[in-house]
Amino acid sequence: MRFSTKAMTGLAVGVAVLASLTACSTSSTPSGGSTTPAAEEGTFASGDPGTLVFATVPDKAGTDAAWKPLEDYIAKKTGLEVEFHATTDYDALIAAAVAGQVDVGAFSGATYLKSLYKGADLDFVTAVSTSADYDTPGYYSEAIVPAGSSIKDVKDFAGKKVCFVSNSSTSGFFIPMATLQNAGIDVTSTGTDASGNPQFSAFTAVFAGAHDKSVQAVASGQCDVGFAEDAAAEASGSGVDVISKTLVPGGPIVVSAALPQSIKDELTDILGNITIDDITAEGIPVTDDFKSAFAYTEVVDPKEFYADVQWVCDNIAAAKCGKAGA
Secondary structure, three states, rough: OOOOOOOOOOOOOOOOOOOEEEEEEEEOOOOOOOOOOOOOOOOOOOOOOOOEEEEEOOOOOOOHHHHHHHHHHHHHHHOOEEEEEEEEOOOHHHHHHOOOOOEEEOOOOHHHHHHHHHOEEEEEEEEEEEEOOOOOOEEEEEEEEEEEEOOOOOOHOOOOOOOOOOOOOOOHHHHHHHHHHHHHOOOOOEEEEOOOEEEOOOOOOOOOEOOHHHHHHHHHHOOOEEEEEEEOOOOOOOOOEEEEEEEEEEEEEEOOOOOOOOHHHHHHHHHHHOOOHHHHHOOOOHHHHHHHHHEEEEEEOOOHHHHHHHHHHOOHHHHOOOOEEE
């Protein structure tokens, strides 16, 4: 399968190591909405029926502040407190979902599907776009080089030190694997490093841990080339040039299937097809960081929407997706 720089591509499902979910000190305070009847069947990650736990992928420093407008919106519409929990890395988010430590979250496509493979009980709500200009929810995975580099083609990444984000990142690893393979570069893994990250004979793989860190490593010369999502790669003063881009299906907003049905229904209702205008209409201030991550959402068929990244799971062993129920 070839991935077009114009057409929608991507996603996966797989394996994770159980890790702890680290709580931040912030929470959003409710101002209205409904409460959960004590007798209604269901469980909350916090153990408190008045508090929802919100989690997301750690794309960069300050992720909590970036997503606070959505947390505040959920709190205001439901009347529940929303407590942000930071995950240390992508695999920690997957582990938290599997352990039932997440009530609602903004995942990437890969972390969502890997969570399902590992046994997490999550309900898909909607897919998120980072630009209202796209015809479908999504963002770009971008191949990057240091500013002014003579490297102009991904095929020249062979033999280089290549920065990725995480082995569970959709735009920072899954789509790059297909991009490299399409460029004629062997993506067969030769084993793993001490952290369990795949290694390759055709290039040296480095896993930065976050999109902004991948960009910084390429800009500083710690990596010769790399990959990151568009918001990080194209930020002012990033110090990198973008030489290739592929549209990636937007990450999903999900809710825990263990929540009481009334709460699941309410979250699905308020988050499906949500826009920034819906949030600002509630008097909630929206930051530039939030605008760069959340332009609008659209309810889609997740199986069809993420089919191409599932293809990466099925055809590129280094994606380490595992098997259903593993």
